[in-house]
Amino acid sequence: MGDLLGVAVLGAGHMGADHIRRVDQVVSGARVVAVADPDTDRAKEAVAGLDAVTVHEDAVAALDAAGVEAVLIASPGPAHEEALLAAFARGLPVLCEKPMVPDSTGALRVVEAEARLGRRLAQIGFMRRYDAEYQRLKSLLDSGQLGRPLMLHCTHRNVSSPPYFTSAMLIDSSVSHEIDAARWLLGQELTAVTVLSPRSSANAPEGLLDPQLVLFETDGGALVDVEVFVNCGFGYQVRCEAVCESGSARIGDDHTMVVTTRGSTHEDVPLDYLVRFADAYDREVQSWVDATRQGLVTGPSVWDGYASSAVAEAGVRALDSGGRVAVELAPRPDLYGNVSR
Ligand SMILES: NC(=O)c1ccc[n+]([C@@H]2O[C@H](COP(=O)([O-])OP(=O)(O)OC[C@H]3O[C@@H](n4cnc5c(N)ncnc54)[C@H](O)[C@@H]3O)[C@@H](O)[C@H]2O)c1
Ligand SMILES: O[C@H]1[C@H](O)[C@@H](O)[C@H](O)[C@@H](O)[C@H]1O
Numbered sequence: 001m002g003d004l005l006g007v008a009v010l011g012a013g014h015m016g017a018d019h020i021r022r023v024d025q026v027v028s029g030a031r032v033v034a035v036a037d038p039d040t041d042r043a044k045e046a047v048a049g050l051d052a053v054t055v056h057e058d059a060v061a062a063l064d065a066a067g068v069e070a071v072l073i074a075s076p077g078p079a080h081e082e083a084l085l086a087a088f089a090r091g092l093p094v095l096c097e098k099p100m101v102p103d104s105t106g107a108l109r110v111v112e113a114e115a116r117l118g119r120r121l122a123q124i125g126f127m128r129r130y131d132a133e134y135q136r137l138k139s140l141l142d143s144g145q146l147g148r149p150l151m152l153h154c155t156h157r158n159v160s161s162p163p164y165f166t167s168a169m170l171i172d173s174s175v176s177h178e179i180d181a182a183r184w185l186l187g188q189e190l191t192a193v194t195v196l197s198p199r200s201s202a203n204a205p206e207g208l209l210d211p212q213l214v215l216f217e218t219d220g221g222a223l224v225d226v227e228v229f230v231n232c233g234f235g236y237q238v239r240c241e242a243v244c245e246s247g248s249a250r251i252g253d254d255h256t257m258v259v260t261t262r263g264s265t266h267e268d269v270p271l272d273y274l275v276r277f278a279d280a281y282d283r284e285v286q287s288w289v290d291a292t293r294q295g296l297v298t299g300p301s302v303w304d305g306y307a308s309s310a311v312a313e314a315g316v317r318a319l320d321s322g323g324r325v326a327v328e329l330a331p332r333p334d335l336y337g338n339v340s341r
Contacts, residue, residue, distance in 0.1 A: 005289055006033040006067035010059045010083050011075030012046035013037070015097055018274055019072055019285065020046050026282050030070075030289040036062035037075075060086045068092065070292050072285075077102040077173065084110050084122060084302075093297060094122040095288045099176045099312065100305025107309040108330055111302050115333035120297035123288050124305040126180040128238075130287065131280035133251035137242060138185055140249055147245030149186055154178045154226040155252070157237040159271055160203075161230040167209040170228045171195070171319065172312035175214055178226045179308045180300060181240065188220035190311045192326045195319040204231040214315055235269030236276050303336035 007030050009020050016037070023032050036056040037043035047053045056062040059079065063071060063086055071087045073080055073096040081101045087094045100122075101107040114121060128134045141149055156174055165173075179190060193216055197209040204210035211229035218224065239252030259266045270276040284299070291298045311327050318325040 005030040005293055006069045007031065007072055007289075008034040008036065008062045008065060008068040008070070009072045009074060010036045010062060011073065011079070011097075012039070012043040013074065013076075014274075016072075016074035017042075017046040018281070019074055020050075022282060022285050023072070023289075024050055027286045027289055029286075029293055033067040034062040034065035059083050063087060063090055063092060070094070070289075073097055081106045081110060085113055088113050088117060088121055092121070093292045095125060095285065096122055096305070097125040098180070098305070099172055099309055100124045100302065101309060102172045102312070104306065104310040104313045107306040111306045111330075111333065111336075114302050115335050118335070120301060120335065122302050122305075123291075123297055123299040124180075124302065124308075125284065126177065126184075126300040126304065126308075127277055127280040127284045128177055128181050129184055129300060130283040131277060133254055134181060134185075134240070134280075137240065137249055137251050141185055141242060141244070146242070146247035146249060149222055149242050149244045151222060151243040152182055152185065152224040153239075153241045153243070154182075154224065155237055155239040156226060156228045157232040157235065158230040158273075159233060159236060161205070161208070161210070163205075165205075165208065165230065167197075167207075167212075167319065168316040170208075170210060170212050170230055171214060171315040172309070174228050174230055175226050175315065176308045176312050177238075178214075178224070178228075178240075179216070179311045180304055182216065182218070182224045183304070183307060184300075185240075185242065186218060186220060186222055186224075188218040188222060189307065189329065190216045190224070190327055191219050192217040192324055193311065193315040193318045194324045195315055197319070201229070201231055203233050209319065212319065216311070236272050237269065238276060301336055303332055306330075 035043045036059040043055045070093045077099045197212045214226040216224040241250040314325040314327045
């Protein structure tokens with residue numbers, strides 16, 4: 001390894017372009033050496049001004065480019081499995097955006113491929129684990145000061161959804177974050193899902209079931225409810241309140257300045273995740289680079305990626321059927337220890 005970890009970024013869209021900027025300008029210890037996107041103009045635009053970066057139409061070709069020592073996958077979810085397996089075949093460490101692989105069968109193939117290697121190579125991009133507010137909530141719950149957690153009430157609102165968004169994606173793309181956060185905060189697996197949807201908002205694209213109310217049960221006897229509303233129009237709002245036996249704790253309102261002038265109080269609301277979770281993404285990628293340079297893999301695992309996909313898939317079935325759907329998880333390989341803590 002040279003002085004700087006050579007990173008190939010796959011996908012140069014919203015997230016990929018932001019990660020390219022982050023690796024180039026924010027994070028220490030790494031540099032972008034290759035970028036792949038079938039839309040090569042988009043890739044070229046994302047690397048404008050960067051030195052010695054090769055641009056590729058094909059993701060797998062980028063992994064074989066000169067100087068590539070690690071891979072950051074920011075292509076759409078359905079492209080992740082092929083990229084992860086190609087990275088594993090080359091022994092390359094990976095940071096893969098969520099959802100790891102949206103369908104659970106494909107996600108399990110990734111778990112099995114990494115387990116066959118006998119060592120972890122991939123970290124999954126559940127960046128909320130790196131957010132200061134989520135970390136404070138996790139520490140408080142772990143301390144036991146509030147007693148046993150009974151319920152998590154979560155809100156996940158986006159101003160608008162991308163044009164390709166489907167009703168299933170509210171669960172397997174958006175709520176995938178709450179699925180991971182709930183497993184991590186509670187140290188419990190989610191065992192069943194029920195989904196209800198009210199009349200769709202007039203602001204949602206025709207045919208999209210938006211908002212939805214998703215209710216999870218856990219193997220520790222807790223309940224987790226999530227309001228997901230991806231065309232709310234007014235702001236990016238992500239909140240979580242833990243209700244425990246002897247107290248409650250709420251996060252999600254603590255990241256902005258509150259200005260009071262005569263007769264009114266004003267608070268800015270972030271408009272998207274790149275603003276709300278900017279620090280979390282920075283910490284996530286820095287921590288991935290630091291660990292990779294030491295030959296370590298930390299952070300959410302491929303098992304966490306699989307568990308999130310399996311729970312989300314049950315959620316999509318619950319949405320379609322209107323009933324309660326149990327989550328079936330495959331046996332967890334020893335490589336991944338206990339439920340994510
Ligand atoms: N962690 C987060 O908060 C967060 C936020 C946004 C997006 N994401 C995730 O990041 C990923 C990308 O989302 P986005 O919003 O940037 O999407 P996007 O549509 O803006 O960009 C995706 C890009 O990938 C390219 N692409 C398509 N197939 C490819 C392939 N096989 N190899 C390489 N590139 C390919 C597309 O041409 C496009 O430029 C998704 O998995 C999404 O869920 C995560
Ligand atoms: O892909 C994005 C991303 O994961 C965001 O963090 C989430 O708020 C959006 O709902 C989702 O569409």
